[in-house]
Amino acid sequence: MIEAAPPRPSVSHNRSTHKLDAAAELLRKVGGDASDRIIVTPADDKRVLRKIDLVLLPLMLGVYFLQQLDKATLAYSSVFGLITDTHLVGKQYSWLGSIVYLAQLGAQPVVAWLLVKLPIGKFSATMVLFWGITLSCMAAAHNFGGLLAARFFLGAFEASIAPAFVAITQMWWRRREQTIRVASWYAMNGVTNMVGSLITYGLGHINGSLKSYQIIFLFFGLITVSFSFVMFWFMPDSPVEAKFLKDHDKIIAIERLRANNMGVLTREWRWDHTWEALRDVKTWCWFCLMLSISIPSGGISTFGPLIVQSFQFSSFDTILLNIPFGAVQLIATMGGAFVAMKIKRKGPVIIGLCVPPIIGCVMLMVISHDGTHKGPLLVGYYLISVYPGISPLIYSWGSQNTAGDTKRKVVNGIFFIGQSVGNVVGPQLYTTAEKPRYSRGLRSNVALFVVIIVICCITTAYLMFLNKKHANRRVALGKSAVVYDNSLDSVEEIEKRRVAAGTSDAADADNGDKAFENMTDLENEDFVFVY
Incomplete structure (x- = not known):
């Protein structure tokens, strides 16, 4: 059952002529206000969360799987004669890896604006359709120029997916x-x-008029095109507009976010908000972290199969x-996230x-690399494959x-x-002329992992400083210096603490009063930074 929580002493905020957050608009439509609390029971919380997970996660997992699969087709194709058949020489293969990210680099400012202005579900589905078509067309490319053009457009259309998924x-x-x-x-x-390795293994055994790498491009491209229509139909644009939630469940969905x-x-x-983002020290901490992890990532993802070869x-x-490499990635990514959730810290896990x-x-x-040490070399390669667990923690941090x-x-x-x-840069640190050791790329990777450790320490110290600064602002406004942040707690932890305190209130103190006023983290003194 949903009830309005008991009223609280109001704290005056500066109201502006800017648009209200969609959550605030929904609360006004049902006769409430952005600062009004709704009591959400643990049962309601779990029920709505389950609905959200069942609808959104399969779509997001499917799209991201296809995006990574489509990017990996170049690496898979490299061991099936692509380099020889298309007459790639020197650093041309490296540039086929880099051009995707050059396109993404140029697209990011436009993507940021589009993600604010357009319905995010429909926009993402359209981009999936376009990159699927582009990948299918790569089968017709027979030289460096054709492959380069196709990879450029592939990168441009894929540029929105990761930022969109973080926003979602x-x-x-x-x-x-x-x-x-x-x-x-x-x-x-x-x-x-x-x-992908298993599918590619099977596709590589097909004998026909098409080359193995052409079959790979067509197969994965057409699957992507098909999935884009599923994405367009089922991916909602926001909790407020979700068709799979009833009106009272929409209110629960947004109250959970307070x-x-x-x-x-x-x-x-x-x-x-734009200027604040550019001036914010935190922004450039995230930038440096993403840059530092993406250089090794770009090199290994492009040259990984060639390193094993x-x-x-x-x-x-x-x-x-390459299959065990993927298994280690999966374990490191989910294991790292689970530990970070449990200890409520990102920096130490990274x-x-x-x-x-x-x-x-x-x-x-x-x-x-004389052929007698294959086992130890594979162990070293699989240890490197732990690195993908770092990027999602930076995203969420x-x-x-x-x-x-x-x-x-x-x-x-x-x-x-930064990514x-x-x-x-990553693929440019490797070149086929340096095989089998690829020493320059591996040395740079070691240095950058050390840089990541240093930046994590600096970022954590700065976030601690910001929390102290917000505490001082709260005291100056007549509030308590200490705000309990339950956004990192489980439903059971929140309920246990409420019972112990003998209260049925929906939140602590005034924390969350400004949650739906479209204020930035630096503007809202109640915002608690997480390490």
């Missing part, structure tokens, strides 16, 4: 839930390496040996995940510390620019 995660799930959900769709990297203090959406571009395995064995890749890179650099609709999209765009730059 922010507008549907509580901060505690976001870490696992982000990791879930990002873990499709690992599933891609397992399932403790986030991040809002839902407004579809209004705010230039003041350098251990003196056949083409088909190389594809199959630091821990940097250690195995450092060890793996060193092993590949020092162990002989950055998104959970940013509020305001426009600011969220701008910050997301900036750290995806794109890193993925452009």
Whole structure:
């Protein structure tokens, strides 16, 4: 049962002429106000969360799986004669890996604006359709120029997916839930390496008029086109507009988000939010973290199969040996997210995940590639595959510390620019002329994992400083310096604490009063930064 919570002493806020958050608009339609609380029982919370998970997660997992699969087709095709048949020389293969991210780099500012202004579900589905068509057309490319053009458009159309999915995660799930959900769709990297390797192994055995790599492009491209129609039909644009939720469930869905203090959406571009995002030190911490992890990621994702092949395995064995790589990715991604959710910290987990890749890179650099040390070399390669667990934690760490609709999209765009730059640079640190050791790329990877550890420490210290600054602002406004943030607690933890306190109230103190006023994290003194 849903009841209005008892009234609270009001705290005057500055009302502006800007559009209200969609959640505030919905509450007004039912006779309430953005600061009015709704009591959500644990049973209602779980019921609505289950509905959200069952509708959104399969779509997000499917799309991200296809995106990673479509990107990986270049790496798979490289061991089936693509380089020879299309007469690639020098760094041309490296540029086929980099051009995708150059396109994404250029697209990010436009994507940030479109994600604010357009219905996010329909926009994302359209981009899926376009990149599926582009991948299918790659089968007709017979030289470097044709492949380069197709890969450029593939990158441009794929540029919106990860930023859109971060935005979708922010507008549907509580901060505690976001870490696992982000990791879930990002873990499709690992599933891609397992399932994609098996499918590619089968496709590579098809004998016909088409080359194996052409069959790979057509097969995965047409599947992507088909899935785009499923995405268009079923992906909702926001909790307020979701057809699968009844009206009272929509209210529960947005009330669950109050403790986030991040809002839902407004579809209004705010230039003041844009400038704040650009001036915010945190923004550039996320940028540097994404840049630092994406350089190793870009190199390994493009050259991974070639590195394994350098251990003196056949083409088909190389594809199959990529399956354990994907399994380690999956375990590291979900395991890292689970630990971060349990300890309610991101920084220490990211630091821990940097250690195995450092060890793996060193092993590949020092162990002989003479064909007698295949086992140790594979162990080193699989240790490197822990690194994908880092990126989703950076996604969730950055998104959970940013509020305001426009600011969220701008910050997301900036750290995806960092990701794109890193993925452009990464493949350039490797070249087929350096096989079998690829020493320059592996040395740079070791250095960058150390840089990530340093940046994590700096970012954590700055977030602690911001929390102290907000506490001082609350005291100056006559509020309590301490605000309990239950956005990282489980439903059971929240209920247990309420029972112990002998209260039925829906939130602590005034925390959440400004949740749906489209205020940024720096404007809202009740916002609590998470480490």
